[in-house]
Each structure stands twice: as structure tokens, then as C-alpha cells.
Amino acid sequence: MSLAGCDREPVRALCRELEKDLSVFIDEDGLGYFASISAGLEEALRSSTVLVAYYSAAYAVRPACQWELTSAFLAGQREGNPVGRIIVINPEEETDHLLPVEVSDARFALAPTTAEDVSRLADRIRSWVATISGRIGDVPFHDRPRWYGRPPGQAGFHGRYREQWLLHSALHGSDLAITEPTCGPVAAVAGAAGMGKTALVAAYAWQYGAAFRGGVYWLRLAGATERDVLARYADELRMIAGMLGLDYAGAGESRLPHIFAEHLAAQPEPSLWVIDDVPPDLDPDVADQLLIPAERQIRTVLISRSLAYGLTTRENPYGRAVKSIEVGPLTLADGRLLLSGYRPATDSGEIEALDRIVGRLGGNAYAAALAGLELRDRQGLISYQDYADRLTTDHTVLEPVTAMFHDAVLALDDTQRLILEVALTVAPAPLPARLIDLAARALRPDATVATALEGLRRRLLATRTGASWQIHPLVLDAARRYLQPLQPQAELAPAMAGALTTLAAETDHAERSELVPHADVLAARAELPAELTEALLRLLTGHYESGGEVVTSARYRDRLVEVRPEDPDLVLAAARAHYEAGAYDTAIARATRVRGHLARRALLIHAASLDALGRFAEAEPYWAELLSAPPETATALAHLRGLRLRGRLREAEREARNLLARHSVEADGLQQARLELARIRLPLGDSPGARALAESVIGHYRDLDLPHHIRCSEAQEVLAEALLTPHLTDLRPDHGGWERAERSLRRLRDEYRGSHGEYHLVTLGAAVGLGYALVSRGEPERGRAELTRTIALLRRHAGDRHPLLLRAMFLLGQTFEQTGDWESARGLFAQALDGQLSVLGPGHPHTAETRQEYGVALKLTGDTRAAAEMFAASRRAAADAVGRFTDLYMRAGISTALVHLPTWMWRKLGGSSE
DSSP states (O other): OBOOGGGHHHHHHHHHHHTTTSOOOOOSSSOSTTOOOOHHHHHHHHTOSOEEEEOOTTGGGOHHHHHHHHHHHHHHHHTTOTTTTEEEEEOSSOOTTOOSHHHHHSOOEEOOOSHHHHHHHHHHHHHHHHTOOSOGGGSOTTOOOOEEEOOOOOSOOOOOHHHHHHHHHHHHGGGGTTTSOOOOSEEEEEOOTTSOHHHHHHHHHHHTGGGOTTOEEEEEOTTOOTTTHHHHHHHHHHHHHHHHTOOOTTOOTTTHHHHHHHHHHTSSSOEEEEEEEEOTTOOHHHHHTTSOOOGGGEEEEEEESOOOSGGGTSOOTTSOOEEEEEOOSOOHHHHHHHHHHHSOOOSHHHHHHHHHHHHHTTTOHHHHHHHHHHHHHTTTTSOHHHHHHHHHHOTTOSSHHHHHHHHHHHTOOHHHHHHHHHHHHSOSSOEEHHHHHHHHHHHOTTOOHHHHHHHHHHTTSEEEETTEEEEOHHHHHHHHHHOOOSSOHHHHHHHHHHHHHHHHHTSOHHHHTTTHHHHHHHHTOTTSOHHHHHHHHHHHHHHHHHTTOHHHHHHHHHHHHHHSTTOHHHHHHHHHHHHHTTOHHHHHHHHTTOOGGGHHHHHHHHHHHHHHTTOHHHHHHHHHHHTTSOOOHHHHHHHHHHHHHHTOHHHHHHHHHHHHHHSOTTOHHHHHHHHHHHHHHTTTTOHHHHHHHHHHHHHHHHHTTOTTOHHHHHHHHHHHHHHHSOOTTOOSOOHHHHHHHHHHHHHHHHHHHHHHOTTSHHHHHHHHHHHHHHHHTTOHHHHHHHHHHHHHHHHHHHOTTOHHHHHHHHHHHHHHHHTTOHHHHHHHHHHHHHHHHHHTOTTSHHHHHHHHHHHHHHHHTTOHHHHHHHHHHHHHHHHHHTOSSSHHHHHHHHHHHHTTSOHHHHHHHTOTTO
């Protein structure tokens, strides 16, 4: 029988009735606020079949009650029914105090008020017990999940039972959608600094570990900003992927979440995914990208100082609303638990003083812990009452929370103060102990860093996680306000930068990720000499390039150019980085600045970028100069791509074959040539050949343990298009292949949206590909929605004449064609054709295909003469561009032969385009 001390009398009558034929245990000794979990109580719970909880309003604040309830709850959860071993008696008129959500969702009994009620309730309990076998103790109480990542060190945690149950309800409420509003498996925990947000979630993950046997994954974004949060998150993901043995080589920041989604979704048990230190006021689109799409196999907790980001107010992409839990001031009950953990209160006077201390500190958990530490260390020298009086009556203590940290930092020795100065110089993120040691001893060779760090930990001013240390933000704020600097920034920042570059040279990529946020902050400091700034930026650039983060690395390439704007190598590298990232306008701007011996390489980037933007006429003079001498491999590959984009497929095919004959099988250039040849073969009617080439590229990078290399992603895009493009000899449609292609293209669009941004041409190209997949699968409504959004973005960010926009308009016209709206289809085909004739020319395969479909629309809207002209022009162009044994040529020929049939017959046939 589980109850709070104040409920003793009404429970005894029920116990007497139950004891007539049941063995009942009631703990008469451990019912106070500060009672520990006795061995007798634990043994009694182990040997019991059910827990009867007399769930009054006071029940939720008693540690022993919560331990008993949680143990029975987790035992039932392991058996498939969390409340299967719990019977709830509610003596209150309301039910809001009943937590967790499973308890409020299950049946419960009202407290008996008469002897007859007691007898009836006892009978109900006997009947329930008779249906349950085994004992609560059959399930281990201390079964804990494995932790991955860096669980934070804590100064101590007590209470917060209501918040823990609220968090559990937020993460599991969607499992009980009949009676509980669906909130999805994502919760946001927020509160001011020092309130104990991280400690709360860590305690929850520990106490409720049986609910997450798939593991607890802890990721920390301390010091991240909205600008770099996704790159920092990717570093955390790589660290955990390494611990799990997951293959993530070459995966960019947008691909990594999907790797984890595949892994976690395959686990037999759910996992808890904790993202700590989420930047406040994070943009909703950025916050969305932190979520792992693993459905119900993952429950996510976001910890932040603010809940202002839109995740808390709207559905996220995976259909899960986010429910928020605000961690406010400690209740008096929780404050008593925390302070008495440092120094037990022995009488009512001390308890009253304890309450005054918690109240004066505004319920700030961290400040209360510092007060508890001081009370413990000064036991016998100051009483609870005197300490409370000092906080409440001393007029010099105007801000007691601030005073706690003021006193704490002023009591530090020089080495400890130097460590705080080091921490203030860099990002508010974990600092490797080795980095602190190198920097501190560079400034003070006699500094005893290990002793100083241990002293900070004992004073609750720093926590250690593995080989790294973190100073609490409130401590850093106090140090900034109250400590006079020991070292000038002109000495401190260079010493820190030198230590960081030294340490980076000794570590691998995974360990180096912990240095990245600090390198980023240091590189922006004006006190650094140019050579140190450059070294840090080169470190950051190399880190992100090796991880496949092309967009982020391009940003740091730009910062390198700012340091040395006249260095042609750096400017050229920045141009190349932006080209690889698909930022073609920026690549052109950088390339035009390069002169001298590197001018020819810059000219290549300029020409290739113009091609990618569809500005072919502007690119022609540059290509004439580049091809005036035998081209190098990079030039030949870029020219091959340009030929394909222009629709000169026969010429491009010959050049691709020449390249393939010239290069060894190990060369990356060979894979690029294979990809181009695959793209060329698709419109030429050889979809099986294109599929084989794409699969060979994918296999190449997988054999090199680089399954997420950018070329591999490109090959997956080509493979998807090949699956959607039937060969003339295919007698049966491959519906399974079409579905796989759509999934692949949707994933690539989402990944590019995360890595490049929603408005980037790479992202928009993948979105057009997804629209093509939906049209190919005969889903006009979904295709229309996707293409309409994409066209609006292309108009805004690429202009009205970009080839990608014209292709999207053609596909949008097909969606109207599929629903029989020929007038709308005709208008869209006309617009697309006008642009394609201007930009691509009449001989381009896309122009010929648009002419064919425009002809069908013209015929079905009554203009037979214009339709006949379109079919004839399409047939001539197809013969020259893609050949006679192709789907396009055959359709144009059939349409030409049937063009003079009555329109009603065409309508009945559905048009010759099918």
C-alpha cells in the first residue's frame, strides 16, 4: 500500500479489510519528506503482486511514494501494460494531479467514505489481484539503458517528480490518443539558466530507463548559434555514429539524420534522443532539421532556455506536434529535498529556515545547490536560521542569486580564475582538458590545472564529462562581471589559438569536432595575428570539407579570402567551393577576381557555372578559349556536362566514351564521366544502360566506404530517374521501382533542403525530380502541389528563363493533362516551349518533348493544324537529338499518323501521349 504520511488514517481501514485474505504491506516508518528508501520497503515492493496507490495531492511530492509508483509502473511497462500492476485510489475531487498520463487514462477508484464503500473497494482490489501473476520483483528495478554521447555531469538532483511525469506524458501521450490529445513523441524542456533543465532530463532518462531500452542518446549544442547549429549537430551525430559503428563516411549534415533514422527504426525497443543546449529562438525550419524521422522508435527531448521557436506551435514535417514543459522555480518541497541532501534539517525551525532560503533564491536550483554546499562546509559555524537571516535581512544582499556566484568566483585561486578566463575567450561549449592545460601553461608554466579543475568541480562551478569540462553559464557571467582579468586579451586569445591548433594536429576528425566551436569563435577575435586566424580557418575548412559539408566549408573559404583577399589560391579555392555547393553566381563572382597563372582554372569555373545557370551563350567565348588547347581532365568533364545541358547528346556521348577510355578505374573523374554518360543515355532511350552505370558509381563509393559521397548521391538521383523511364522493350510497368524512385528523390530533396537551403538550385532541382516521379506514377494532384511550390521558388530565385523552371512548367502541364484539363495544359506547354526555344534551342530533347505534349493539347482543344505542325517538328528534332529507336520519336510518329482523326476519338483514346 503506497501512501503519503498525511493519508495514513483513511488507508488503514482499507488495509484491515484487505488483510482478511491478502498479505498487505504498508510502510508506517518511511512516510516523511526526507525518508530514504529502506531495504525493507524495497523487499516488500519486490515481493508484491500489485501496488495500491492512495493518490492524493500530497502523493506526488514524497520520494518514497514516487519510487514505489515508478518501480511498479516500469515493471508493468516491461510486461506490456504500464499500469497493469497499479491500482489507483483518488481521494481528490479533481484528476489533474494524477500522473503519468497512463494512470489518468486507466480506470481508478474513488476513495471510500463509508464502511460499505471500503468493503466494496476491497472486493474490487481482490478481483484485480486474482487476475495478475508473478511479482513486481520479477522485473529488475535497476535495469538501465546504455547511454551514447556525452551525458552531462551534474551537481546533484532532487525532486521534480511532477516535471518528470509531465515529460514522460509528453513523450508517450500519442500512445493514448483516445483520451489524451495527440502531442507526438517530441517534448521541449525550457527554463532560465540555473533552473535545472539538463539535470531534470538526465534524471528522467536514468529513472525511466526501462522505457528506452534502445538506448539514451545525448547530444550537446552548447555555444552553437543559428548560423552553425546544423554543422555542430552533424559533428555530434558523427561522434555517436562512430560509437555505434555506423557507416557515415562522406555523409553531409542533411544525410546524417537519415542514417540514424534507419538505424533506430530497426531497433526492437524505443530510444530516447536528447538534444541539449538548443539555441533559443531557433528558426522553425532549422529546428525541424534536428528531428530524426524514426517514427515511434524514437522519443525526442529538446532542451533550451526558450521555447520561442515554432516547433512548439505547429506540426513538424514528421506529423508530430511538440509539447513543452517549463522548468520553473523549485517548489518548497523540492527545495527541501535539495538542500537537505547537503545538510539535513533536524527540526521544524531548520525546515522553516530552509524554506526561506529557497524562497529568497527564487527557487533557482543551481543557486540552491551552491547554498547547500556552503551550509555543508560551514556546519557548526553557521545555522540554517542565521544563513536565512543573512539572505533575507542583510540589505547589502540585494540580488541573492547574483551574490551566490559573486562570492563563489571571488573565492577562487589564480589558476582557477585563469581557467574561467580561458573559457570566456572561446565558445560556451565543453572544453577538452588537454586544451585547457596547454593554454593555461602557455601563459603560466607553473599552473596546476588538474588540481584547479578538481577544485572547481567540488565547488559546483564546473562539471566533467569524459575528458572535457564545462563551466556553467551563470558562473561565466559572474566571472565576466566581478573578476579583474589576470591576462590581457592580447595575450590570452593567441595563447588559446596556439594551443588549439597544436591539439588539433594531434587528434583525429572525431576528436577534432570538439575543438570546432572554439576555433570558430577564436577566428573572429580581432586580437589574433593574421597567421593564427588563417590557421584556425584552414582547420575549420578542412574539417567540414572532409565531412562532406560543402556549403559550410564554402562559408569558411570566404572568411579565408577576407584574411588574404589578394591570394589567388584562396580566391580560386573559394570559387571552387561555391561551385561544388551549387552557388553558381557566387562562384562566378569569385572566379572573376583570379588573375595570373591560375586564371585558366578560374575561367573553367566561370564557364561551368554559366552552363549550370542556363546562360549558354555567355559561356561560349570562355569555352572557345578553354578548348583552344588539349583539355585537362577537369576541363573535359565540365565541357561534357555543358554539352549534355545544351542537348548535344550525340557529341556528349562521344566525348564521354573518350574520357572513359582515357582514365584508370580508380579515378574520381571516371565516376563523373560514368554519371554524365548515364544522364545522356536516359533521353537516348537506354534506361537499362543508364541504370547500370548509376549502380556502378554507387558500388564504387560504397566499396571505398564512402556511401554518402556527393557523387554517390548524384548517382542515386540518376538511378531514380532511370527507374522512372521505361524502355521500349519493357512489357510490364515496374511499380515497385517507381515507388523506390519516388522515395529516393524525396529523401534527396529533403537532404538538400537541409544542407543547401530551400531556395538553392540543387534543392530545387531535386524538387523538380520529385515532381517528375509523381507525374510518372500518375499522381497528378500530389505532383501539381510539389511543382507549383517549386515553380514559385524558381521564379523568385532563378528567373523566368532558367531551364529548370521551364522543365517544371512542362511537368506541371502534364499534371493537368492527366486530369483532362487540356486548356490549362495547353497554356503551360506554350509558356514552357517559348522559353525552351529561346534558351535551349529547337533541337534540345526537352524542347522536342514539350512540342510533342503541346501538340496533344492543341489537338484536344480543337486546333488540328497547329497540332500537326508541332508533331512534325517534334519528330524531326527527336530524330536528330535522340534517335529513331526512342520513346519520344515513336510517340511523335504515332501522333503524326493519327492527327487527322476526329477530336472525340482522341479524347476517347486519352491522347496519343499515353
